[in-house]
Amino acid sequence: TRSTRPQRLLGAVQKNATRGDPCSVIQAIDHFCRNKEWAMNVGDEKGCILDAVVSEVNPATVLELGTYCGYSTVRIARLLPPDAKLITLEFNPDFAAIARQVIAWAGLEEKVQLVEGASGDWIPRMKEQFGVKTFDLVFLDHWKDRYLPDTKLMEECGILRKGSVLLADNVICPGTPDYLEFVRNSPRYESQYFKSHLEYTKVEDGLEKSVFLG
Ligand SMILES: Cc1ncnc2c1ncn2[C@@H]1O[C@H](/C=C/CNC(=O)c2cc(-c3ccc(F)cc3)cc(O)c2O)[C@@H](O)[C@H]1O
Numbered sequence: 155t156r157s158t159r160p161q162r163l164l165g166a167v168q169k170n171a172t173r174g175d176p177c178s179v180i181q182a183i184d185h186f187c188r189n190k191e192w193a194m195n196v197g198d199e200k201g202c203i204l205d206a207v208v209s210e211v212n213p214a215t216v217l218e219l220g221t222y223c224g225y226s227t228v229r230i231a232r233l234l235p236p237d238a239k240l241i242t243l244e245f246n247p248d249f250a251a252i253a254r255q256v257i258a259w260a261g262l263e264e265k266v267q268l269v270e271g272a273s274g275d276w277i278p279r280m281k282e283q284f285g286v287k288t289f290d291l292v293f294l295d296h297w298k299d300r301y302l303p304d305t306k307l308m309e310e311c312g313i314l315r316k317g318s319v320l321l322a323d324n325v326i327c328p329g330t331p332d333y334l335e336f337v338r339n340s341p342r343y344e345s346q347y348f349k350s351h352l353e354y355t356k357v358e359d360g361l362e363k364s365v366f367l368g
């Protein structure tokens with residue numbers, strides 16, 4: 155049977171990237187998506203903004219919602235200090251299997267814990283399951299209608315602390331209007347929009363950075 159796009163993306167990584175070299179994995183995926191088949195990775199342009207926020211926050215604990223093929227997982231994990239931890243949630247087992255191999259090819263398994271399951275089920279269990287009290291940085295890139303409910307859930311579960319940074323992809327395209335309205339109008343967040351473009355296209359998109367004020 156015909157391979158899937160994530161399988162072909164993994165093939166491009168294994169063919170063109172150097173094992174243990176995260177930058178070559180990122181480049182291989184961006185080249186594949188720009189020249190062969192578009193895929194919903196945060197991409198190189200928004201990826202540079204992601205890199206800047208990760209470097210600024212210098213997080214010890216990161217939560218990623220929506221792993222897909224692991225592109226942003228690799229982008230983030232490559233910038234983390236040695237004993238920092240990135241937990242990434244993915245409920246599609248086929249995508250999770252691809253992402254594990256992409257993360258392994260980049261040599262970042264030690265820093266990444268990929269958890270298969272739905273964010274709504276796992277957010278309440280972060281403390282007991284992984285011993286993580288709060289997250290310094292959360293990257294939201296899963297179903298767009300889950301950004302707001304999951305943010306409210308993270309608040310309720312107490313996994314955000316004063317100063318925790320939420321960084322949300324696709325706030326313009328496909329768009330997350332209810333989430334954007336919430337973080338921009340809630341007194342509990344200080345929000346900032348980073349204008350960019352939809353990955354590998356000229357369409358406007360951007361990232362919203364929201365600092366939880368406690
Ligand atoms: C509650 C829950 N729990 C766990 N995993 C979850 C989860 N909800 C989803 N997932 C997982 O996360 C990824 C889903 C990502 C959704 N992203 C997008 O839909 C997306 C779309 C575009 C896009 C833009 C213009 C177009 F014309 C077409 C597509 C661009 C993007 O950057 C996107 O992120 C995917 O791997 C899915 O299994």
Ligand SMILES: [Mg+2]
Pocket residue numbers: 194195196295323324
């Ligand atoms: Mg996205």
